[in-house]
Amino acid sequence: MRTRVTDMFGIELPIFAFSHCRDVVAAVSRAGGMGVLGALYFTPDELETELAWIDDHVDGRPYGVDVVMPASYAGAxxxxxxxxxxxxxxxxxxxxxxxxxxxxxxxxxxxxxxxxxxxVLLGWTDATARPQVEVALRHPIALLANALGPPPADVVKLAHDHGVKVAALASTPRHALKQVEVGVDVVVAQGTEAGGHTGEISTMVLIPQVVDAVDVPVLAAGGIGNGRQMAAGMALGAEGVWTGSLWLTVEEADTPxxxxxxxxxxxxxxxxxxxxxxxxxxxxxxxxxxxxxxxxxxxxxxxxxxxxxxxxxxxxxxxxxxxxxxxxxxxxxxxxxMNQVRSAKDVVFGLVEEYGDALERLERITAD
Amino acid sequence: MRTRVTDMFGIELPIFAFSHCRDVVAAVSRAGGMGVLGALYFTPDELETELAWIDDHVDGRPYGVDVVMPASYAGAxxxxxxxxxxxxxxxxxxxxxxxxxxxxxxxxxxxxxxxxxxxVLLGWTDATARPQVEVALRHPIALLANALGPPPADVVKLAHDHGVKVAALASTPRHALKQVEVGVDVVVAQGTEAGGHTGEISTMVLIPQVVDAVDVPVLAAGGIGNGRQMAAGMALGAEGVWTGSLWLTVEEADTPxxxxxxxxxxxxxxxxxxxxxxxxxxxxxxxxxxxxxxxxxxxxxxxxxxxxxxxxxxxxxxxxxxxxxxxxxxxxxxxxxMNQVRSAKDVVFGLVEEYGDALERLERITAD
Structure with missing residues (x-):
């Protein structure tokens, strides 16, 4: 598969896997997608340990780090x-x-x-997320992603100075435009069905609007758990998919x-x-x-x-x-x-196989 | 395009258009899809008038009627x-x-x-919807659709005795199974983003589950307003799309x-x-x-x-x-x-054209 996103990161599959578990991140990157470690729960020292482990286990494949720098919060x-x-x-x-x-x-x-x-604060604020960014940029990460709004402009510049691309999550076309204004390279358009912080507009309705609003590549997030859903996200105009909940039940996950x-x-x-x-x-x-x-x-x-x-x-x-x-x-x-436990690699390959089946089925529908 | 649904109804395009406006219903059926008249607001006499008009303006193409027979309500x-x-x-x-x-x-x-x-009651109850069904079955309708639950078994039988297929709207896989049990021929799986009565599960998440749960063809409803969304619905496993809000702004619509x-x-x-x-x-x-x-x-x-x-x-x-x-x-x-007023025919053709573009784009992504 080839989109601007696979070219941008040199990956085989435009499948992004958000996880707080380093084993999942490394496994998905090794399988040809891109694992993205959620830094939120880690102190800077812990994050250093996690990323050093990933560096040792990712076989040189690209991976990313996700931080939370909310555009607005009490005590900012x-x-x-x-x-x-x-x-x-x-x-x-x-x-x-x-x-x-x-x-x-x-x-x-x-x-x-x-x-x-x-x-008690974790990485929920600018003040507590910045040290995480500093740690992350000391590692060979390919992507820095931010949830809850456009990342601060100086953080985008810092990432770019390190040769790191920046992504941000958007739940409206207006959010996406603001993110592109501060220099974001990839917009993750996330529908209301997604886990975690999420807006009101469904993935089906949101993706085409974000794709039409911005020039940068868009990843479809929210409701992507199998290959038919991946094909649907791509049909809506996305150049890749961003998944999260999907990895909570894989063998490698440290989910309680x-x-x-x-x-x-x-x-x-x-x-x-x-x-x-x-x-x-x-x-x-x-x-x-x-x-x-x-x-x-x-x-x-x-x-x-x-x-x-x-x-x-x-x-x-x-x-x-x-x-x-x-x-x-x-x-x-x-x-x-999500009804069974599989390895992260099997989940990645399952997505791709079912994606192919879905596309073949669409071709048959118009061939007749 | 060819699916079990186009075969079932002898239509060129698996595009179903729900509307309370007879002009829209006839226009979509003439364009190769299938218009479905919402009977809710009409007395039996008015419905008779509307359907007679459609019979005169649909050029012999199939059309449907939608009633509301809720599975549960006060005073049943x-x-x-x-x-x-x-x-x-x-x-x-x-x-x-x-x-x-x-x-x-x-x-x-x-x-x-x-x-x-x-x-004040309109067709919101079994008692007020049955006379509408009787009127509808005196016309050459191809489809009787029911919102808000499985239609009563005797109504399904009556429709089948008249050679009329029956559809019902489902917002969970469990609803869909109940509908198939009473003999429904087509399940309209409707995501939370849809207008009107709707459940909580998004179209992206719902459609594959309903498709996997039932053997009858499934139409994707909720969030289908352009050809990319239609392609996404079909990629999810649907054999057609059911649209509603989309027709509120067409030239033919009698929307205030x-x-x-x-x-x-x-x-x-x-x-x-x-x-x-x-x-x-x-x-x-x-x-x-x-x-x-x-x-x-x-x-x-x-x-x-x-x-x-x-x-x-x-x-x-x-x-x-x-x-x-x-x-x-x-x-x-x-x-x-929905930002412009077009004819119903242009909307239908626009859906099909953009559907084709979306499919071509998917083919390019895997060809590289």
Whole structure:
């Protein structure tokens, strides 16, 4: 397969795999696509370790790193060294007790005393994502991707100075235009069916509009879980596909067993677009956590990054408990078609094979 | 183009056009697709008139009729002659005053004294849709389609006895299976981006699941407004496409001028899935009407068919007033790409031409 995207990165297949797991990233790049490591959960030191590992396991194939530099968030003008402290004071007591009561009702134990208090912000802000960018650019990455808006212009320049292409996720044609204005090389147009932060417009409706709006290549994201969906994304005008949820259940993934089981059993109706994770709308597994935030008792969600600061410890506690009914995580609607565990390589090859079948079928329809 | 659907109906193009306007229905069938008249708003006598007109203007090409026989609704067990009266008593006074206050705030005048009180139920129930089916089957229709669930088994049999194929709209694979169980010949799998009553799963995610679940041919609905989207729907495994919003702005459409202008200007973010029209979730133009029902003051919506009975007069009053900010109607997300008025024939030919271009582009991508 050949598009501007395969030429740009020297890859065989225009398949991009977003994952927080280094094994998945390396496996997809080795299979001819491009793995993209989500840096969000890593401290700069941890990220250094992950990328060094990928460098050793990717056989010289290109890979990317994804950071989150939101265009807007509470406290964006606070000095970095006061950021966490000042943000903590902005979380109302009523919200803290709502979360505590919810966990108590479900019998979720406290965190152990060794819990790391410094992780509550993760890479959700400019201040915490920039050190990740610096680490990433010390490695031979081919792509720096940004979620939640156009990356800052100086970051785009820095990446380009390092010979690194820049991608950004867009959920409207207007977002895409803003991203191209700051110099983004690839737009990832992401439909509402995608897992994680996502807009309202479906992939089917969004992709042609973004393709028509910008001159740079567009990747189709949201709802891409098999080769027919990949063919559909390309038919809409995309020059490649960006996938995420698809990799949560592969053999290589370090997905917690409880989450993996839940995904394998879920239908496409078991997700919901909710602000209960970060304060911005994100598609999550629908369960008692997301429903509690929609209930009459809910105090409403807080703006980014306050909501994640409020709930991060809670989510860690839930993850370590038996309260599976509260364990939510970002998941796209394709979890309804993810019913088996395969290797990342098999998933890549399966996409390509089914893509070919879909194209042959289309050719037969018009040949008759 | 040739699929099981073109063979089934003897049509050249697997393009189905749902419209409440007879001119559109006839024009699409004459252009090689299949027009499907929405019967909902017509009394049996009016429907007779519309279908007689279509018979005279369709040049012998096949066309269809769409009715609404919901699988569940309030009052489904009431005798037909008591239905309206008993349902009226179920509408709380607080809901009536909420609507009245909303209209007063926006300066919407009362209806004239000649307003027809018998239309409040339209064809929203089994009792009011059956007479429409009887009228339809007296005409040479090729297809009877049902929205909102599997049609009653006796209606499927009646249609088949008349040599008429039956289609039904599904928004989950489970719905599709139920429809095939009662004998439906074609499943219209409709994604959440569609206008009107619609589920939560996007077209991209839904179509492959429905195609894999049933043996009958599947039409892709929701988000199909251009040839790239048609190609995507077919790549997902559909054997044809079902379109609705697309026909609201064609030259032949009898769409009120205010609504037509609003659609031509809208973006894909200007729709919302709301219960404020009928009590079941339907994608509507987002405006002050839909927002009022989401507001703190909202009494909440009523179950079908009570909500439509509650609001039908209000919507008629708004339509005759200057209160454009309250005039909502069913509209899919593709209204964001509907920016010009063309003839129905040009729209059909445009779909086919762009479909061909999309397929050629896919072939070039794999040829290199």
């Amino acid at each position: 003008d606070f000095p970095a060294d006061e950021l966490v402290g000042r943000l903590q004071t902005m979380i109302p007591e009523g919200h803290r007790s709502f979360v505590e009561n919810l966990l108590t009702r479900h019998g979720v134990p406290e965190l152990a005393a060794d819990a790391d208090p410094g992780r 067993e409880m989450a993996r089981r839940r995904i394998l059993q879920a239908t496409s109706r078991d997700t919901v677009r909710s602000r209960s994770w970060t304060g911005k709308p994100a598609r999550l597994l629908r369960n008692e956590w997301t429903e509690a935030w929609e209930s009459q008792e809910s105090p409403g969600t807080l703006p980014m990054p306050l909501q994640f600061m409020l709930v991060s410890d809670a989510l860690r506690r839930i993850g370590r408990s038996e309260a599976a009914e509260l364990a939510t995580f970002p998941a796209g609607q394709i979890i309804g078609i | 067990d009431f005798p037909a002659d008591e239905l309206v009266g008993r349902l009226q008593t179920m509408i709380p006074e607080g809901h009536r005053s909420f609507v009245e206050n909303l209209l007063t705030r926006h300066g919407v005048p009362e209806l004239a004294a000649d307003a027809d009180p018998g239309r 001028e205010m609504a037509r202008r609003r659609i031509l200007q809208a973006t894909s973010r200007d729709t919302v899935r709301s219960r404020s029209w009928t009590g079941k979730p339907a994608r509507l133009l987002r405006n002050e009407w839909t927002e009022a029902w989401e507001s703190q003051e909202s009494p909440g919506t009523l179950p079908m068919p009570l909500q439509f009975m509650l609001v039908s007069d209000a919507l008629r009053r708004i339509g005759r007033s200057e209160a454009a900010e309250l005039a909502t109607f069913p509209a899919g997300q593709i209204i964001g790409i």
